[in-house]
Amino acid sequence: MNPWSGRLRAVALCRCRGVISQTMPNVDLTELQGAVEWVSDNVADSEAFVCRQTGRIYWISDDGSLEPEERPVDVDDPEKYAPVPDKYELDIGVRLVYEFTETHLPGQYDTIRSVFRRKSAYRRFKAILVERNLLERWYDFSEEQSQAVLVDWCESEGFTAEPRDRSTA
Secondary structure: HHHHHHHHHHHHHHOOOOOOOOOOEEEEEHHHHHHHHHHOOOOOOEEEEEEOOOOOOEEEEOOOOOOOOOOOOOOOOOOOOOEOOOOOOOOHHHHHHHHHHHHOOOHHHHHHHHHHOEEEEEEHHHHHHHOOOOOHHHHHHHHHHHHHHHHHHHHHHHOOOEOOOOOOO
């Protein structure tokens, strides 16, 4: 995907609405991470969308967890709302495990690959990390890499990712 396509689309949308501006809406990176997890892990048919004009994230589920008056009527319009991808679409699942393994568990790549061919792979992977006192390092690595991928996604969609100020969180 061309990283400029989202920026150009955002500029074009602003021009179509009569506003000549290259300002990209801010998206709360922490909330976006939560939306990606929710879309990825929720068993109900869950979706999330980012408003291209404001950067606001709308969380939508078939179980009615979003009040009907809060759901934009045109949320399915890709010119106005960007669907939040799941972590599989973003390729931030097992790929990160393998990257971490190459760097922090030299010589264990084949072992970790075999772990991920069976059920309960993440539980087993974390047990290996605990044995080697690497669990916190894994969490830091995973968080950092996931944020980088989400920042790239935001830019490709015409948004600016803004980390939440922890003092106000």
